[in-house]
Amino acid sequence: MGVASRIISTILRAGQLFCGAVVLGILGHFFHNVGEAHALGPGGRLIYTATIAGITILASLVLIPPFAHTFWSFPLDFLLFAAWLLSGLHTCRSGWFRTYWGFYWGEWRRVVAPGITRRLDGCSAWRSVLAFSFIAMFLYLLSSILGLLWVRRHGKFRGRRRGEPIGVAPPPMEASPAGAASQPAPPSQAWP
Template sequence: MPVISRLFSVVLRIAEVGFGAVVAGIIGHYLHQQSNGYGDPWKGREIYTEVIAGLSILLGLLWLIPTAHTFFIWPLDVILALAWFAAFGLLVNALDTEACGGIFDWGGLWNDNFCSRWKAAEAFSFLSAIIWLVSGALGIYFVWRVDRTRFHRNGYVYGRYNV
C-alpha cells in the first residue's frame, strides 16, 4: 500500500478524533449544565450528538493504527458520516427555538455565549461528517485499486483481499 494513502488516512483519523472531541466537549458542557438544573431539561438531540461524538473518538483512535485492513471498513466510515450529518441537522434544528439569528448567520462567533458555542458545535459536526465521508471515499478507492491490481496481476480471485 502506498505511503501517501496511509499518511492521509492517519491525518484523517486524527481530524476525526479532534473534531469529535470538540463537539463532545461543547455538548457535554450543556448536558452538565442541564443536569445541574440550569437550562432546559435534556433533549434527545444532545444525547444523540454526544453518543456519535463518543463513537467517533473511540473508533477514530482504534482505527488510527495504519494497517491495510482499516481501509476495508469504509462502510462504517460512511455510516458514521451519515450519523454526523444527522447530528448536524439536529443541532441546526435546535436553533429554531433560540434567538441566535438564522442558520447561516455566522456573525458574533467570537462572543462567549450560548449561540457562539452552539454554532461552533454545528460547524465541527459538519466538518466531522465531511472528514468521515472523505475517509470512506479513501477506503472505497483503496479497495477498488487493490481489486483492480489483483485482477490485472493474476486474474480475478474471489475471497479475501491479499494485502
C-alpha cells in the same frame, strides 16, 4: 497510493478524533449546566449528537494506526458520515436554538459570588458544535471515499495470488478439433 493513502488516512482519523472530542466536550459542559439549572434534561437530539461523538472518538482511536485493515472500514466511515449528517440536520434549526439551547446557555445566569452574576453566552459554543459536526461529517465522507478507492485498487476482489500483477489473464487455451481429446500445453507454455 500506498504510503500517501496511509498518511492521508491517519490525518483524517486524527481530525475525526479532534472533532468528536470538541463536540463531546462542549455538549458535556452543556449537560452539566442543564443539571445545575435543575432542568428536565437535555433533548434527545443532543444526546444523539453526544453519542455519535463518543462513537467517533472510539472508532478513530481504533482505526488511527495506518494498517491495511483500516481501509476496509469504509462502510463504517460511510455510516458515521450519515450519522453526523443526521446530527447536523437535527441540531441546525434556529427556532429550537432560541427556545432551548439559548435559554440554558444565554438566559440562565450563574451567581459566582454574592452580588456578582455571570451570564453564560452560548452562541459561540452552539456554532462550534455545528461547525465541528459538519467538519467531522466531511472527514468521514473523505475517509469512506479513500477507503473505497484503496480497496478497489489494492483489494483482492479478483482472487489473485500475492505478487501477481493485477489484470494479467492466463494465456488462451488452444482450440482442439471437435471430438479430439484436449492435450495439455507443453511445460514451456504452461501458466505458472
